[in-house]
Amino acid sequence: MKNKGLEGKAVCITNPTVGRLYAHRIISSLNSAGFVTSMIDIPDGEEYKSLEWLSHIYDKLIEYKMERQSPIVALGGGVIGDIAGFAAATYLRGVPYIQVPTTLLAQVDSSVGGKTAVNHPEGKNLVGAFYQPKMVLIDVDVLKRQGCKGGFG
Numbered sequence: 001m002k003n004k005g006l007e008g009k010a011v012c013i014t015n016p017t018v019g020r021l022y023a024h025r026i027i028s029s030l031n032s033a034g035f036v037t038s039m040i041d042i043p044d045g046e047e048y049k050s051l052e053w054l055s056h057i058y059d060k061l062i063e064y065k066m067e068r069q070s071p072i073v074a075l076g077g078g079v080i081g082d083i084a085g086f087a088a089a090t091y092l093r094g095v096p097y098i099q100v101p102t103t104l105l106a107q108v109d110s111s112v113g114g115k116t117a118v119n120h121p122e123g124k125n126l127v128g129a130f131y132q133p134k135m136v137l138i139d140v141d142v143l144k145r146q147g148c149k150g151g152f153g
């Protein structure tokens, strides 16, 4: 991460379902790399990929005094990746972010390509941006928790 110019503080955005399984590993790995790490929890579900929860993320990023080189780590499926990516695209006019996709859809589709968005009451993904992550870290072993035998079974 340091060799990508990322430093200082980091924040991991996740939901309670995924956070319970993997957040401790992300935090310990970021802390070992010298980051001061905070967490932002979004409730689990498509309905929370919303402008209201995006605003909650901005509130927390400001509270944690996240700076321009402070990475956002999106830990979860496509919902978390999309809302965390859009927060990264827009907070301080753009901060670095890293995708750690934990569903099959997120690993093969939503974490790559740089499409970020939140939903609007009038429709899905109506507010968003194209914004590429600095890194996409994929571990197919996490799919076992989702019942995908052998990762892609």
Ligand SMILES: NC(=O)c1ccc[n+]([C@@H]2O[C@H](COP(=O)([O-])OP(=O)(O)OC[C@H]3O[C@@H](n4cnc5c(N)ncnc54)[C@H](O)[C@@H]3O)[C@@H](O)[C@H]2O)c1
Residues within 6 Å of the ligand: 015, 017, 018, 021, 044, 045, 046, 049, 076, 077, 078, 079, 080, 082, 102, 103, 104, 105, 106, 109, 110, 111, 112, 113, 114, 115, 116, 124, 125, 142, 143, 145, 146
């Ligand atoms: N940006 C893009 O290019 C793109 C492409 C396709 C879809 N999407 C978006 O992706 C979203 C759907 O993503 P999704 O299908 O990953 O759904 P999701 O993010 O809601 O995840 C599905 C469920 O699996 C849980 N989960 C995630 N990882 C887990 C793990 N390792 N073990 C156990 N449970 C786990 C989640 O908490 C959730 O309950 C939609 O909002 C869609 O619009 C975006």
